[in-house]
Amino acid sequence: MAAIAMKSRIYLDHAATTPVCGAARAAMLAALDLVGNPASVHGGGRAANAIVEKARDAIAAWAEVSPECIIFTSGGTEALALALHGSGAERVIAGATEHSAVLAARDDIVTIAVDGNGIADRAALAAGLAPGPALVAIQHANNETGVVQPIAEIAAQVAAAGGQLLVDAVQSAGKLPLPAADFVAISAHKLGGPPGVGALIVRDPATLQAVQRGGGQERGLRGGTPNLPGIAGFAAAVAAGPHDWGAIAVLRDRLEARLQGEWPGVVVHGGRSPRLPHISSLGLPGVAAGTQVMTLDLAGFMVSAGAACSSGKVHESHVLRAMALGAAAGEAIRVSLGPATTAAEIDAFADAWLAMAARLTPRVAA
Numbered sequence: 001m002a003a004i005a006m007k008s009r010i011y012l013d014h015a016a017t018t019p020v021c022g023a024a025r026a027a028m029l030a031a032l033d034l035v036g037n038p039a040s041v042h043g044g045g046r047a048a049n050a051i052v053e054k055a056r057d058a059i060a061a062w063a064e065v066s067p068e069c070i071i072f073t074s075g076g077t078e079a080l081a082l083a084l085h086g087s088g089a090e091r092v093i094a095g096a097t098e099h100s101a102v103l104a105a106r107d108d109i110v111t112i113a114v115d116g117n118g119i120a121d122r123a124a125l126a127a128g129l130a131p132g133p134a135l136v137a138i139q140h141a142n143n144e145t146g147v148v149q150p151i152a153e154i155a156a157q158v159a160a161a162g163g164q165l166l167v168d169a170v171q172s173a174g175k176l177p178l179p180a181a182d183f184v185a186i187s188a189h190k191l192g193g194p195p196g197v198g199a200l201i202v203r204d205p206a207t208l209q210a211v212q213r214g215g216g217q218e219r220g221l222r223g224g225t226p227n228l229p230g231i232a233g234f235a236a237a238v239a240a241g242p243h244d245w246g247a248i249a250v251l252r253d254r255l256e257a258r259l260q261g262e263w264p265g266v267v268v269h270g271g272r273s274p275r276l277p278h279i280s281s282l283g284l285p286g287v288a289a290g291t292q293v294m295t296l297d298l299a300g301f302m303v304s305a306g307a308a309c310s311s312g313k314v315h316e317s318h319v320l321r322a323m324a325l326g327a328a329a330g331e332a333i334r335v336s337l338g339p340a341t342t343a344a345e346i347d348a349f350a351d352a353w354l355a356m357a358a359r360l361t362p363r364v365a366a
Contacts, residue, residue, distance in 0.1 A: 010345045011302045015143055015171060015279050015336035020233065021192035027236035028194060028229040038226050039215065052226050055235035062238045063178050063186075063201055071200045071208075071218050072231055076170035076187035077101040078212075079200035080137070082222065083166045083183035086209045089135035093128040095120045095149075096322035099168060102137045103318075109137075117273040118147040118323050122157065129161035136165050140172040140179055144306045144319045144334055145270035146279030148172070151179040164207070170198070174238070175245050175276055182207065188230065192339075193237035197230030243339040249277035251337055251346050256280055258350045263357050269320060269332055281320075282353070283332040287360045289317070292333045295360070299352040303335050 011019075020028075031051055036044025038052050053067070060067040073079040076099075084092060084105045094102050096111045097118050103109060112124040120138060128134065136158045141148045151167060158165045164182040172178075173186040178201070187198035202208050205221065214223020259266045259282065267283030284292055289305035296303055306317040320329035335349070 009300050012335050013302045013304050014338035017189045018192050021240050023240040024193045024233035024237040028233040031229040031232040051232050055231045058235040069202050071221050073198045075198040076185050079185035079198050081105050082200050082211050085211045087135050091134035093134050094137040097319045117270050133162040140167050140169040141276045143171045145281040146275035147270040148274040174241050188234035191237045193234040194230050197227050197234050245277040248337050252280050255346045278337040280335045281332050283328050295356050301349050303333050305333050
């Protein structure tokens with residue numbers, strides 16, 4: 001019965017994780033059938049190593065970098081940590097709306113303000129760089145609002161100050177071209193690949209030192225037996241793209257236009273800035289985000305309140321708080337679409353959201 005019930009549910013939380021695509025699943029199963037450690041010199045080991053290196057080549061070609069620039073990790077969080085701790089930077093500057101994988105990675109991070117749309121304050125960045133070179137961590141696009149940062153301009157500013165740039169491209173990879181930066185973090189499970197595998201793209205591997213030491217894997221930069229099935233699935237997912245994100249943006253805009261037309265009180269956070277095509281941060285004034293998520297879940301729709309990386313807890317969004325949105329930081333949900341999302345699903349969600357708004361905030365409806 002549970003399996004039947006799940007089929008009727010509509011998944012609109014693709015920014016948290018995406019379904020594993022068929023190509024990735026097939027590649028993982030094939031890798032699981034192979035017995036051999038990639039570090040072993042016998043036939044099985046060489047075959048396993050060939051899968052890892054073929055995947056590295058494929059992901060490097062997709063990222064338009066040399067294969068030696070790809071360091072496989074357990075995901076985006078580890079990729080970011082490797083750069084934050086392995087770059088040798090004595091000072092780290094980060095935007096106030098960065099993912100907790102950055103903000104909680106070091107105790108000495110200096111945060112810079114953002115404007116009301118979540119765009120990093122360039123004057124504050126200049127002030128942060130004034131004392132001397134630093135590693136600057138800036139998301140390509142925010143995981144809660146989808147707002148895209150002017151990375152090319154930020155990169156030029158950081159380079160002019162002699163600093164290094166770390167870009168969290170976990171949410172944007174596969175939807176926008178990867179930016180040019182000293183370090184770029186990506187994760188497979190946002191791309192139709194499996195969870196538990198990602199990569200740090202390093203412009204110059206000589207600028208990076210190992211954080212996790214062990215058996216010398218990943219050219220000594222990340223010890224530990226490689227996740228062979230995960231790496232195979234990662235490469236297959238990358239090869240399966242790209243998707244028609246323009247069509248997804250049309251659906252996102254359709255949803256927002258309907259809600260704004262029928263419920264003027266709805267707030268689209270970051271809606272005035274360039275955004276990723278699949279994310280919409282919707283605020284319902286006066287109604288806690290957790291209440292909205294649970295109400296919509298009971299109606300058959302899976303969405304989230306901000307980032308889905310806090311062990312199932314719903315907290316006030318630090319992203320919206322940094323955008324100086326006050327109480328709205330605790331009243332927003334994130335709706336995120338995927339390549340298979342349909343217009344019928346979006347219309348059904350809009351119906352459910354409007355019904356929820358009318359029930360929980362009847363005075364607004366009046």
